[in-house]
Amino acid sequence: MAAAPDSVAAIADGLRSVGYLPGKSTALVSFLATQLGKPILVEGPAGVGKTELAKALAKVLDRRLVRLQCYEGLDEAKALYEWNYRKQLLRIQADTGAGAGTGGEGGRGWSEVQDDIFGEEFLLSRPLMDAITSEQPIVLLIDEIDKTDQEFEAMLLELLSDFQISIPELGRIEARTHPVVLLTSNNSRELTEALKRRCLYLWLDYPELEHELQIVRLHAPELQETIARRLVEVVGMVRELDLKKPPSIAESIDWARALLLLGAQDIDGEIFRETLSVIVKHRTDLDVVAERVGVKLDSAAGIVARARI
Amino acid sequence: MSPAPESKAPPPGIAARLVEFGAELRREGVASGTAELLDAFAVLEQISWTEPEDFRAALAATLAKSQEDRRIFELVFDRFFFRATEAAAIRENAREGGLGEGADSELGEIDLDVLRQQIADALRGGSEGAMRDLARLAIAAFGRQGEGSGVIGVDVQRIRRALGLRAEPQPELPAADPRHDGVPRDALRRFEALLRRELEHGQIQRTGQLPPSRPLNDIDRALPSGPLQDLEAVHRIVAQLKRRLKTQGHESRGHRHHAQVDVRRTMRASLQTGGVPVQLRYKPLRPRRPEIYVLCDVSTSVTSASVFFLSVLHALHDSFRKMRSFVFIERISEVTDVFDRERDFRAVSEAIGRDAGVADISGYTDYGRVWSEFRALVEDELHPRATVIVLGDARTNGRDPRADIFAQIAQRAGRTFWLNPEPRLYWNYGDSVIDAYAQHCQAFECWTTRQLEEFVKALARPAHES
Numbered sequence: 044m045a046a047a048p049d050s051v052a053a054i055a056d057g058l059r060s061v062g063y064l065p066g067k068s069t070a071l072v073s074f075l076a077t078q079l080g081k082p083i084l085v086e087g088p089a090g091v092g093k094t095e096l097a098k099a100l101a102k103v104l105d106r107r108l109v110r111l112q113c114y115e116g117l118d119e120a121k122a123l124y125e126w127n128y129r130k131q132l133l134r135i136q137a138d139t140g141a142g143a144g145t146g147g148e149g150g151r152g153w154s155e156v157q158d159d160i161f162g163e164e165f166l167l168s169r170p171l172m173d174a175i176t177s178e179q180p181i182v183l184l185i186d187e188i189d190k191t192d193q194e195f196e197a198m199l200l201e202l203l204s205d206f207q208i209s210i211p212e213l214g215r216i217e218a219r220t221h222p223v224v225l226l227t228s229n230n231s232r233e234l235t236e237a238l239k240r241r242c243l244y245l246w247l248d249y250p251e252l253e254h255e256l257q258i259v260r261l262h263a264p265e266l267q268e269t270i271a272r273r274l275v276e277v278v279g280m281v282r283e284l285d286l287k288k289p290p291s292i293a294e295s296i297d298w299a300r301a302l303l304l305l306g307a308q309d310i311d312g313e314i315f316r317e318t319l320s321v322i323v324k325h326r327t328d329l330d331v332v333a334e335r336v337g338v339k340l341d342s343a344a345g346i347v348a349r350a351r352i
Numbered sequence: 353m354s355p356a357p358e359s360k361a362p363p364p365g366i367a368a369r370l371v372e373f374g375a376e377l378r379r380e381g382v383a384s385g386t387a388e389l390l391d392a393f394a395v396l397e398q399i400s401w402t403e404p405e406d407f408r409a410a411l412a413a414t415l416a417k418s419q420e421d422r423r424i425f426e427l428v429f430d431r432f433f434f435r436a437t438e439a440a441a442i443r444e445n446a447r448e449g450g451l452g453e454g455a456d457s458e459l460g461e462i463d464l465d466v467l468r469q470q471i472a473d474a475l476r477g478g479s480e481g482a483m484r485d486l487a488r489l490a491i492a493a494f495g496r497q498g499e500g501s502g503v504i505g506v507d508v509q510r511i512r513r514a515l516g517l518r519a520e521p522q523p524e525l526p527a528a529d530p531r532h533d534g535v536p537r538d539a540l541r542r543f544e545a546l547l548r549r550e551l552e553h554g555q556i557q558r559t560g561q562l563p564p565s566r567p568l569n570d571i572d573r574a575l576p577s578g579p580l581q582d583l584e585a586v587h588r589i590v591a592q593l594k595r596r597l598k599t600q601g602h603e604s605r606g607h608r609h610h611a612q613v614d615v616r617r618t619m620r621a622s623l624q625t626g627g628v629p630v631q632l633r634y635k636p637l638r639p640r641r642p643e644i645y646v647l648c649d650v651s652t653s654v655t656s657a658s659v660f661f662l663s664v665l666h667a668l669h670d671s672f673r674k675m676r677s678f679v680f681i682e683r684i685s686e687v688t689d690v691f692d693r694e695r696d697f698r699a700v701s702e703a704i705g706r707d708a709g710v711a712d713i714s715g716y717t718d719y720g721r722v723w724s725e726f727r728a729l730v731e732d733e734l735h736p737r738a739t740v741i742v743l744g745d746a747r748t749n750g751r752d753p754r755a756d757i758f759a760q761i762a763q764r765a766g767r768t769f770w771l772n773p774e775p776r777l778y779w780n781y782g783d784s785v786i787d788a789y790a791q792h793c794q795a796f797e798c799w800t801t802r803q804l805e806e807f808v809k810a811l812a813r814p815a816h817e818s
Contacts, residue, residue, distance in 0.1 A: 071409045079395065128625055244417040
């Protein structure tokens with residue numbers, strides 16, 4: 044396993060080397076999280092690279108990534124552990140069957156069976172349990188924590204502050220190694236204070252123009268710089284509008300790839316309208332964007348060209 | 353700005369400073385407890401303090417844990433450390449050269465037009481250092497014309513106007529002028545902040561003392577009350593509200609007090625335990641989707657709040673089964689279409705002002721007439737599942753409130769709410785007759801975005817909880 048980076052610059056370089064261009068505070072907070080062993084709560088609009096950050100961190104630190112995707116109604120049984128009922132039933136039946144066969148006093152004693160069926164053999168471990176019991180240090184990603192309900196959040200508190208899980212039948216299971224934990228949230232509801240208190244907070248926003256340009260260039264290196272710059276400018280313009288779903292970095296990259304495929308030489312009104320659906324994904328948004336930005340592109344093509352010189 | 357000692361161990365002063373900073377954050381409503389402060393100290397041991405950026409980001413990561421908190425944090429951070437440095441400067445009796453009297457004669461030679469150009473260039477280029485220098489030059493150049501009003505906010509706007517800096521394109525200028533396409537908006541805002549900073553700095557140097565510290569003058573905590581308010585701020589609020597309210601059903605899913613058992617899903621789940629229903633499954637709570645009739649007063653006293661409120665509701669129209677909106681002053685007029693056509697707050701505002709035709713003669717609100725017209729318009733449609741919301745200050749200008757008609761409307765509709773954009777303190781003073789109406793409906797005060805948000809939440813809450 045690679046040694047943990049010992050400075051902000053080192054982790055920034057590391058992230059860059061695996062294809063993730065971190066903003067300044069992103070690198071800083073990641074560094075602090077690895078040093079202090081605190082979870083990071085990453086918030087921001089959809090598609091600014093929250094999940095990617097976890098993947099990149101896992102690569103940089105050379106750790107396995109354990110991912111728990113949250114959704115409405117996610118409960119302990121699916122996140123932590125579950126008893127394998129069927130196997131337990133089989134076990135009991137097998138015992139009674141054996142007992143009947145030998146004509147004895149009903150096989151083994153009750154307490155023995157009970158101890159037996161609540162052993163680790165009958166435990167189905169789920170992502171969080173995986174993360175805790177892993178021999179190797181890992182990166183744990185709890186994705187879209189805001190989709191779960193508050194009970195689940197409360198259940199996470201023990202895990203996040205002490206890295207341990209209590210199972211009534213087995214006792215406490217403590218983490219063998221110290222995982223790096225990332226929680227992501229789209230901010231669709233307020234998380235509880237208790238959860239926030241245990242985390243470092245990182246707000247990821249749409250990147251600045253130059254930063255986004257670098258990202259696009261990294262993911263679509265064949266695209267000419269002038270077009271890439273134009274693309275990022277247009278995406279910036281689209282984000283300014285009041286849309287249901289503003290285009291994210293992921294969409295910028297998709298668009299860059301689409302333009303590459305089409306072999307576009309410039310983004311003019313026509314190309315824009317044809318490829319609009321790559322970056323705007325709502326019918327009403329389509330109209331607004333076509334109306335506001337498309338027209339501007341037709342008329343402003345000359346001005347932007349001049350501004351570039 | 354950063355305390356910037358070379359050693360890693362915090363000097364005795366900084367711990368106290370940080371605690372003060374935490375206390376100041378708390379005063380502004382950021383939930384930063386002792387645990388957060390301890391984290392902040394832990395974090396500061398890990399980073400180099402000589403980088404102001406890192407210092408700020410590290411504190412932000414531990415102290416401000418939501419987007420709103422982050423915004424307040426930025427403001428408080430700037431103010432706190434600015435004041436701290438200034439206080440230290442006064443103690444040390446340190447004065448900076450450059451803006452003293454000696455420099456005046458030299459500044460006299462500055463060509464204003466050249467300065468305008470330079471500033472606009474720097475704004476497009478966005479270099480912080482250059483902008484700060486130019487801000488000083490600008491203050492010096494314009495300050496000496498005897499235009500200083502003594503009020504910093506006014507001076508900032510005067511200087512900005514004198515420099516001809518605007519975010520909108522200015523086609524009348526020659527194409528080579530950097531202001532031709534308009535100055536980037538955020539650069540402009542940064543420049544204004546620098547101007548303000550430098551003006552305050554100058555004031556502190558002149559008087560040798562700090563002005564009394566004020567709580568943040570936070571416009572987004574109050575609803576927009578004047579037409580001059582920053583439209584962008586309004587937009588930000590609406591966007592935020594929209595996102596939060598769209599998903600607010602999530603919270604109520606936790607409350608299972610009255611949940612109904614979903615038999616089908618319970619039976620399915622029981623297969624796992626050999627047909628014994630060990631785990632009950634409940635029917636999910638559905639948020640209520642009411643039919644809404646909104647009446648908004650748009651007379652000058654409450655226009656902005658009303659239009660703002662209407663645009664929030666329309667931004668949320670997905671959550672309602674049906675929504676009709678009316679504006680009124682003396683007469684009533686339906687504006688549902690306007691919102692279907694226009695999404696822009698400003699455009700809506702203008703369209704309503706232009707087309708609604710609700711002012712008749714005097715331009716004063718006439719509630720009595722409004723009720724009877726409203727009743728005539730929707731009488732057949734009102735039914736117990738409809739919700740009527742009135743937004744207005746209930747100031748009748750001495751006319752008959754006709755609370756009896758209002759009572760009939762309230763009786764036909766299932767729920768009736770009154771939102772009053774005036775603080776409760778002013779209710780029933782002067783010509784306000786809110787009590788006459790409040791007997792027939794639920795009246796809320798609604799002059800901050802938080803109150804508004806609470807109200808809209810209550811509106812869409814699942815039926816049996818309200």
